[in-house]
Amino acid sequence: MVSEKSNKRTKKVKIRRTSMPEQNPEERIKNFKEVALGYTEEDAVKESTRCLQCKNPRCIEGCPVDIDIKSFIDLISKKEFDKALDKIREKNSLPAICGRVCPQEDQCEKKCILAVKDKPVAIGRLERFVADRKLSKNSITGNESSGCSENNNSKSKELDCKSSNKKIAIIGSGPAGLTCAGELAKKGYKVTIFEALHKTGGVLVYGIPEFRLPKKILEKEVKFVESLGVEIKLNMVIGKVLTIDDMLNNGYSSVFIGTGAGLPYFMNIPGENLNGVYSANEYLTRSNLMKAYLFPEYDTPIARVRDIAVVGGGNVAMDSARTAKRLGAKNVYLIYRRSEVEMPARNEEIEHAKQEGIEFILLTNPVEIVGSEGWVKKIKCVKMKLGEPDESGRRRPMPINGSEHDIDIEAVVMAIGQGPNPLLTSTASGLKLTRRGYIEADTQTGKTSKKGVFAGGDIVTGAATVILAMGAGKSAAEAIDKYVKTGIW
Ligand SMILES: Cc1cc2nc3c(=O)[nH]c(=O)nc-3n(C[C@H](O)[C@H](O)[C@H](O)COP(=O)(O)OP(=O)(O)OC[C@H]3O[C@@H](n4cnc5c(N)ncnc54)[C@H](O)[C@@H]3O)c2cc1C
Numbered sequence: 001m002v003s004e005k006s007n008k009r010t011k012k013v014k015i016r017r018t019s020m021p022e023q024n025p026e027e028r029i030k031n032f033k034e035v036a037l038g039y040t041e042e043d044a045v046k047e048s049t050r051c052l053q054c055k056n057p058r059c060i061e062g063c064p065v066d067i068d069i070k071s072f073i074d075l076i077s078k079k080e081f082d083k084a085l086d087k088i089r090e091k092n093s094l095p096a097i098c099g100r101v102c103p104q105e106d107q108c109e110k111k112c113i114l115a116v117k118d119k120p121v122a123i124g125r126l127e128r129f130v131a132d133r134k135l136s137k138n139s140i141t142g143n144e145s146s147g148c149s150e151n152n153n154s155k156s157k158e159l160d161c162k163s164s165n166k167k168i169a170i171i172g173s174g175p176a177g178l179t180c181a182g183e184l185a186k187k188g189y190k191v192t193i194f195e196a197l198h199k200t201g202g203v204l205v206y207g208i209p210e211f212r213l214p215k216k217i218l219e220k221e222v223k224f225v226e227s228l229g230v231e232i233k234l235n236m237v238i239g240k241v242l243t244i245d246d247m248l249n250n251g252y253s254s255v256f257i258g259t260g261a262g263l264p265y266f267m268n269i270p271g272e273n274l275n276g277v278y279s280a281n282e283y284l285t286r287s288n289l290m291k292a293y294l295f296p297e298y299d300t301p302i303a304r305v306r307d308i309a310v311v312g313g314g315n316v317a318m319d320s321a322r323t324a325k326r327l328g329a330k331n332v333y334l335i336y337r338r339s340e341v342e343m344p345a346r347n348e349e350i351e352h353a354k355q356e357g358i359e360f361i362l363l364t365n366p367v368e369i370v371g372s373e374g375w376v377k378k379i380k381c382v383k384m385k386l387g388e389p390d391e392s393g394r395r396r397p398m399p400i401n402g403s404e405h406d407i408d409i410e411a412v413v414m415a416i417g418q419g420p421n422p423l424l425t426s427t428a429s430g431l432k433l434t435r436r437g438y439i440e441a442d443t444q445t446g447k448t449s450k451k452g453v454f455a456g457g458d459i460v461t462g463a464a465t466v467i468l469a470m471g472a473g474k475s476a477a478e479a480i481d482k483y484v485k486t487g488i489w
């Protein structure tokens with residue numbers, strides 16, 4: 001005889017994953033508005049009822065910051081949306097961002113038990129729903145409170161925090177810096193973020209385009225961090241205007257470095273100095289931060305051409321290709337040296353790029369950019385085949401002799417990776433670096449070779465993900481708290 005419980009489970013398994021409404025591809029390539037429109041309350045509750053509330057929820061194992069996924073989904077199914085958000089915020093201070101950009105298919109959703117036979121619970125979409133719902137009500141505070149007191153009113157904060165009235169400097173306002181700052185502010189520290197650019201957010205503001213992460217969402221998440229008491233100083237290039245030693249000698253008890261990996265790599269092939277060749281970093285910064293996407297209101301110089309190639313297969317390449325389409329290109333060629341299976345981009349971005357008419361030219365690698373009168377005219381490529389897996393675990397691409405061919409283009413965007421900018425690290429005495437220029441830091445605590453200095457995010461790991469940067473910021477905050485309280489290094 002089938003028990004009532006197992007009957008209920010079978011019924012749940014039969015519910016199909018709730019799709020997310022989107023702008024249709026023909027329309028969206030003419031604008032920079034967000035593509036995925038988010039769940040309605042009805043969608044979210046329906047999707048939450050698919051969750052089996054597993055005894056041993058494997059989804060949590062897949063989350064780099066250990067969000068109690070099962071509980072927040074349960075709260076959504078009971079329509080306790082604010083509580084669901086509070087549950088997420090226990091572990092993640094930027095849920096509206098993570099709900100949009102995290103590679104859930106490789107993390108929590110990959111581990112979800114439903115993924116064995118069907119599609120996993122849409123954990124990311126549910127996270128986004130509860131965060132957006134709160135942000136749309138213009139309320140930026142959850143039940144977060146200073147770590148010094150259960151009561152979040154400023155007077156009691158003042159009283160309870162006297163003992164930990166220490167100053168901490170955070171360098172960089174990307175997800176690593178923002179998270180570390182937020183966590184330390186909750187513990188009662190006086191936290192200042194020093195950011196080189198004129199806008200807060202790191203890659204979230206200068207790299208990821210509006211159609212994937214609207215600036216107003218980021219602004220609201222940043223306001224939330226500020227509401228915890230964090231001060232943000234913009235246009236402060238540390239290493240130039242101040243050094244880490246200046247900070248440590250001028251009242252900061254500890255410093256966290258979250259400066260990311262913003263230095264673009266090129267292929268070192270002939271023709272890369274031609275006009276019309278961009279790094280993805282420059283191209284996306286011109287579009288996002290310098291507002292070329294708001295043409296004609298902003299007439300920022302950027303290639304608005306008919307035929308353009310983007311080289312690479314990650315999120316950066318997808319963002320560049322989809323930006324090019326929206327800036328008016330008719331033919332956008334995405335050139336990648338491996339096959340689609342090896343592409344590191346999120347599945348959703350690959351799907352969206354295809355729907356928008358981006359032409360994928362796979363197993364192909366550029367060998368030269370050919371120009372005329374100083375401007376890009378063609379890209380010369382070779383066909384590739386896949387050999388044995390390399391150190392990254394992906395099959396190594398190898399050129400096929402005699403397969404050279406040209407593609408007519410007027411601009412190229414190189415999206416083949418980024419490395420660490422040496423500006424800060426070269427001015428910090430006693431800071432050990434890896435062979436490739438990243439900061440050597442303990443993976444659990446972010447502790448560097450320099451006393452009182454911690455680091456995390458892309459500047460330690462190399463280009464990775466938002467959630468890993470946040471995880472590093474969070475664990476460094478714990479370690480900084482311990483160090484400042486005990487003085488033990
Ligand atoms: C175009 C693009 C798309 C991406 N898409 C995704 C995605 O969909 N999902 C995902 O999970 N990840 C994505 N990533 C990767 C992700 O954004 C990064 O892994 C993450 O932002 C790293 O965070 P971070 O805080 O370490 O550094 P960053 O976000 O790079 O922030 C570093 C900050 O430090 C500042 N800084 C640097 N030097 C100094 C200095 N000397 N003084 C003061 N400030 C300084 C920089 O201006 C910057 O604001 C993408 C990356 C790019 C470039």
Ligand code: SF4
Nearest residue numbers: 051052054059112113
């Ligand atoms: S593994 Fe999937 S079904 Fe199980 S609790 Fe997590 S989200 Fe729900």
